[in-house]
Structures are given as C-alpha cells and as structure tokens.
Amino acid sequence: MSLTTGLIYAGVTATIATACLHWPPFFPETPQRYFVDVLWPSGTMEFPEAITSLRPPGHEWYYPVSMSEFPSAIQCIASELVEYREFDQNWSGEGSVAPSVDSINEALAFLDTFPAALELPSPTLSADGEVGFYWTSSKGYIDFRFEGLSRATLYLRNRLTGVDYFYDEVNWRNMTREYYEEILGFLVSGERSVA
Secondary structure: HHHHHHHHHHHHHHHHHHHOOOOOOOOOOOOOOOOOOOOOOOOOOOHHHHHHHOOOOOOOOOOOOOHHHHHHHHHHHHHHHHHHHHOOOOOOOOOOOOOOHEEEEHHHHHHHHHHOOOOEEEEEOOOOOOOOEEEEEEEEEEEEEEOOOOOEEEEEEEEOOOOOEEEEEEEEEHHHHHHHHHHHHHHHOOOOOOO
C-alpha cells in the first residue's frame, strides 16, 4: 500500500470513529407513550435521571401493564381446561362425548399440584370426553388421562423402538416430584424407568 493510500485510509477511519450524529431525535407533536421493558432492582418502573431526561416534556415512558395481560404458562393451560366446560355432546362430530366437570376439575387440581420447574404438559380432550395431558419429544410420548376419584391412566410410547407401556389406576395425588422426574425422563432417554 502506498503512503498516500495509507494516509487517506487513516483519515477516513479517524473521521468515522469520531463522527457524531447531528440530528435531533424525532418525537411526534402529540404526547406519546414509550414502553420501556426494564424492571430495576427495586421492582418498580423507576428510571435513573439519565434516562428520564431524554423524554420530551408531556410524553410518558411507559404505561402500566397488568399481569393478567401476560398470563403464565400454567394460567394458559388452566384457561384451556376451563374452556372444555363449554363443550356439549357431539362437540367433535357425531357421537363425541362432552367432558365431565369432575374430570376437568381433577385436571385443574393436578395442574395446581404439579411440581415447579418441570416441563409443563399440554392439555388434551378426546372425543370420548376424557380430559388429560400429554408431553411429547422425538424419543417418546406420554399421555395422562383422568378417570375420576384421583385415578388416572398413564401411557408411554418409545418412538425409537415402538414399544408401549400402559399403567392403569395410577393415583396421581400420591405422585412425588421424583416420580414426575422419572416419567419426564422418558422423553429424553426413551427408557422406561417408572413402574
């Protein structure tokens, strides 16, 4: 590279590195609300002076948001289960059975007692009115259906081998966190470790 080219390159690089924007930020004429998705350690939406000084007078940085507008995953699952109460006979075609309120309530109670930090299930409703949950992965499938009186059926399918496991009369109210971990481990390993 020649000396002239090197000097031009250095000059351009220095100009770019020290460049400063000279135009003012755009703010509409009418007051606006700018939602800032930041929670400070205090747990409130309070912003340091450095941030609030950027806000034009008459404009707001954020608007209050209720947690009901952003429901948790469990609330979404529970909401779907509650919607099952609206299903009538023949909801899925001729001969389909409406789910019983008792089985929906059992599914809601199950969800209430489900251990934290484990993979949440997806709700399901069969044409014969059985309410339940399922988990799925590339290695396995788990189906959990409520029979009433705290009893459930548990079906596991190993997708790698095609082997099925079926457990009837499972008392879900007596299931421990370790039992759930063993069941859900089936989705990762495809190995049956539950009895």
